[in-house]
Every structure is written in C-alpha cells, then in structure tokens.
Amino acid sequence: MVEKGFGLYIHWPFCTRICPYCDFNIYKDRGADTAKWTDAFISEINHWAVQTPGRRLTSIYFGGGTPSLAAPELVHTVINAARSAWPTNDNIEITLEANPTDAEQARFSAFHGSGVNRLSLGIQSFDDTALQFLGRNHTGHEARYALDLALKIFGNVTFDLIYALPDQTEEAWQSSLRKALSIGAPHLSAYQLTIEPGTAFEKAVERGTFAPADDDHGAALYDITQSEAERAGRPRYEISNHASPGFESRHNLTYWRGGDYIGIGPGAHGRVTIDGTRRATETHRAPQKYLTAVNDHGHGICLDDPLSRDDVFAEKLTMGLRMQEGVSLSQLEFAQLADRIKVLQADGFIEINGPHLSASAAGQRILNSLLSTLLI
Known part of the structure; x- marks a missing residue:
C-alpha cells in the first residue's frame, strides 16, 4: 500500500551573520560552492527516492540558515530533481526563507522563476532599535521594502516577528503588530523571545545585560497577538502562526499533523514511515562532514532510528x-x-x-x- 504524501525540507546552513538569539545549525557564509551543494542535495534526493517509491511529494521547504543566499540556479535544479524523483501536484507548495537584505527584484524574480511560490521573510521587527538589539543587519525601511516586493512577486508571503523584547510594553507591541498586520501579508509567525542555551543572548542574560520578560508579561503580549491577528483576519491556527483562510503553511501542517517529512542538508531532521515503521532521521551537522558523507555514501544520514509506539504517540500529542x-x-x-x-x-x-x-x-x-x- 502506498503511504500518504510527505514534505521535503532542505537545510541551507549559511548566514551572513549569527543572530544572538539563534540556536539553529548555522555557519558564517564564506562563499559556498554551488556545484558541490547542488550535487549533495540531489544525491540525497535520489537516495530517498529509492526508499520511498511512488510516494507523493506535497511540499518543499528551503530553510536555514539563509537559503536566499543560495544561487537561484541551485534552487531551480534541486526543485526539478525533487519533482522528477516523486509524483507531485501542480499546486505543490514550495517555500524559501529569505532575509530582507536579499530583497532585489531580479533575485526574488529568479527564485520565483525557479519554482518557489511562497516566500518566508525573516523580518523580526520593523523598528530599528529592536532590530539592532536582535543583531539583524537590515533596517525597518528595508524590511518594509522587502515585504512589499515579496507580495508583488510571490503573493503568498509569510514573515516572522519576535516580541517580548526587554522593556517592550503591551502598548508598544500592540501598535507595532497592528502596523505589521496592516501591510497585508496573508501569513504571520510571531514568536516570543526565548533565551536558548549556547547563544549570545544566554551569555548576555548571565552577565546581567538584560532580563527576559517574565511569564505574566509574556502571556499578556501573547494574548494581544491573538486578538490583533484575529481582528486583522489572520486567526491563529498554530500556537505561533496566523493566516488568512487558505494560506496556512501546508509544509508545517505536515509536521504538526504527524505526517512524514524527509530532511536533507546539514543537521536536518526527518520523520519517515518505511514498511509500516515510523523512523527518526538526522544528518551530519557540520557542513564539510555532511558533504564528505554524501560523497562517500550518497546521503548524509548519521541517525536512523525506529520510533516506538509510545514515541509516536508523544510526538502526536x-x-x-x-x-x-x-x-x-x-x-x-x-x-x-x-x-x-x-x-x-x-x-x-x-x-x-x-x-x-x-x-x-x-x-x-x-x-x-x-x-x-x-x-x-
């Protein structure tokens, strides 16, 4: 029996800078070799195509890192390889994460021409002071320009905001959120600032440079987020995600509904059902180690464990x-x-x-x- 459809996650691990709140598997961009990375991604796609014959691919998601730093021709080639490896629908959702600093009409148009039909912008804030605190390398003006350009080219656009910054009042967040929602993007992800282990912000908190928002204040800001997004026609469909009806992230819904997804690229995770057993997979985190593994074995997998019934149930909940x-x-x-x-x-x-x-x-x-x- 053919299994249900699945999503494909592709991790591009490079960024121009490491943000102080981020604990993702990312590395400073030092000029990635497009040909090597293209070949590695295609090798992994071919490996998984053999493991999952006949499965229908329902979404592709280029995450990171900053995949808008990758060459559009890499994205185009990888999309074509995936669509050749598995059956797909004509309306398959293909998302690419981008930074506002990469917002050039020619570049965004090239990504759109490569097959990307949904853009995810890492805006985080439209306020210059907040952006400086968050270590971002764009301004509020550049964020607005990027969002307007993305809406013009892609239409289906989502953007991230971070709230519960030090000294952020309820009134300030409400005003900022209302302005962001008024721009008209059909999807928004709003995340409360959390202090993750191993980040620059963790060290700053330990030094007493700033204190994170307390639970009560965070809850009040969360409630404002729900009411303002609802009022703007983008109700919550997941704890941090809001969308106009029909613009929910199909790829992320695969995660949240317990569906299968294949993860390729350095440090990518996956959940794949093979012969009736749901498996947890992970690839090598370090980019060079990942590339070497793919070159030697045709894939970068370093973990492939069957999940027990209790594990599957816990993840489902x-x-x-x-x-x-x-x-x-x-x-x-x-x-x-x-x-x-x-x-x-x-x-x-x-x-x-x-x-x-x-x-x-x-x-x-x-x-x-x-x-x-x-x-x-």
Missing part, C-alpha cells in the same frame, strides 16, 4: 496540541489518558469535540506544562 484544530485520538489513546484529560478539562485547559482533543486558550498559554501533565 506534542505537535497536535500546538494547533487550533487539536489532535484526533483513537479510543485506545483516549482511554490511556482518560483520568488526566478529565482533570484538565474540568480546569478549563482541554476541550473535547468528538475524537478531537485540543488545548483551550488558557491551555495554549501553559502548553508545556499541559503536555508534561498528559505525558507523565
């Missing part, structure tokens, strides 16, 4: 409860959690609609604690 629609559970799964669900429902944190379990608005605010309670 963890990802599914992030979504407004929640997660569909079998009778057996409901029975397994019955006592805990009953308590959380009585406390107003969980809602049940037929086979669907979802986190209420109150539950979304404490999602990590809620999941800990369900999965103990």
Whole structure:
C-alpha cells in the first residue's frame, strides 16, 4: 500500500551573520560552492527516492540558515530533481526563507522563476532599535521594502516577528503588530523571545545585560497577538502562526499533523514511515562532514532510528496540541489518558469535540506544562 504524501525540507546552513538569539545549525557564509551543494542535495534526493517509491511529494521547504543566499540556479535544479524523483501536484507548495537584505527584484524574480511560490521573510521587527538589539543587519525601511516586493512577486508571503523584547510594553507591541498586520501579508509567525542555551543572548542574560520578560508579561503580549491577528483576519491556527483562510503553511501542517517529512542538508531532521515503521532521521551537522558523507555514501544520514509506539504517540500529542484544530485520538489513546484529560478539562485547559482533543486558550498559554501533565 502506498503511504500518504510527505514534505521535503532542505537545510541551507549559511548566514551572513549569527543572530544572538539563534540556536539553529548555522555557519558564517564564506562563499559556498554551488556545484558541490547542488550535487549533495540531489544525491540525497535520489537516495530517498529509492526508499520511498511512488510516494507523493506535497511540499518543499528551503530553510536555514539563509537559503536566499543560495544561487537561484541551485534552487531551480534541486526543485526539478525533487519533482522528477516523486509524483507531485501542480499546486505543490514550495517555500524559501529569505532575509530582507536579499530583497532585489531580479533575485526574488529568479527564485520565483525557479519554482518557489511562497516566500518566508525573516523580518523580526520593523523598528530599528529592536532590530539592532536582535543583531539583524537590515533596517525597518528595508524590511518594509522587502515585504512589499515579496507580495508583488510571490503573493503568498509569510514573515516572522519576535516580541517580548526587554522593556517592550503591551502598548508598544500592540501598535507595532497592528502596523505589521496592516501591510497585508496573508501569513504571520510571531514568536516570543526565548533565551536558548549556547547563544549570545544566554551569555548576555548571565552577565546581567538584560532580563527576559517574565511569564505574566509574556502571556499578556501573547494574548494581544491573538486578538490583533484575529481582528486583522489572520486567526491563529498554530500556537505561533496566523493566516488568512487558505494560506496556512501546508509544509508545517505536515509536521504538526504527524505526517512524514524527509530532511536533507546539514543537521536536518526527518520523520519517515518505511514498511509500516515510523523512523527518526538526522544528518551530519557540520557542513564539510555532511558533504564528505554524501560523497562517500550518497546521503548524509548519521541517525536512523525506529520510533516506538509510545514515541509516536508523544510526538502526536506534542505537535497536535500546538494547533487550533487539536489532535484526533483513537479510543485506545483516549482511554490511556482518560483520568488526566478529565482533570484538565474540568480546569478549563482541554476541550473535547468528538475524537478531537485540543488545548483551550488558557491551555495554549501553559502548553508545556499541559503536555508534561498528559505525558507523565
């Protein structure tokens, strides 16, 4: 039996600078060899095509890093290789992440011509002071120009914002968010600033340079985000993601709904079902080690582990409860959690609609604690 469709994630690991809040697998761009990286990505696509014959590819996502630093011809060649390796729909979603500093009409048009039909802009803020704090190398004016250009060329555009910055008031965030939503992009991802281990911001907090927002203030800003996005016609469909109806990220919905996705490129993760077993995969993180592995073996995989039924269930809950629609559970799964669900429902944190379990608005605010309670 042919498995359901799947997404393809392609990790471009290079950035012009390392942002102080970022803990992704990224490296300073020192002039990547387009031919080598193109060949490596195609080798991995061919490897996975043999493992997943006949599967339908439903989305492609170029993430990073900053994949808009890659040559448009690399993107074009890799897209064609993927579409040759697997059956696809005519309306397959193909997303590329970009920085505002790469916003040139010729470059964006070249990416669009290569097959990219959805652009994700790493804007983070339209305020120059906030951008300087976040270590970004664009201005608010450049961010607005990039978003306007992307909307003109792609139409289907999303952008990121970061909130809960030091000393950011509720009024300031509300005003900033309203202006951002008024621009008209159909999708927005809004993330609360978190201090990740190993980042420059972690060291800054340890030195006392600044203090992160407390939980109550963060929750208040989160509530403002929900109400303003809803008012602007981009309701929340996932804890940090808002979209006009029909513009939800199909690729990310594959993650959150527990679907299969293949990850290629340095440090990319995947979840792939082969012969009825769901497997967790990961590639070598260091770019040169990854390239060497692909050259030697045809792939960069360094981890390929079968997931137990408990592992799959835990991931299903963890990802599914992030979504407004929640997660569909079998009778057996409901029975397994019955006592805990009953308590959380009585406390107003969980809602049940037929086979669907979802986190209420109150539950979304404490999602990590809620999941800990369900999965103990």
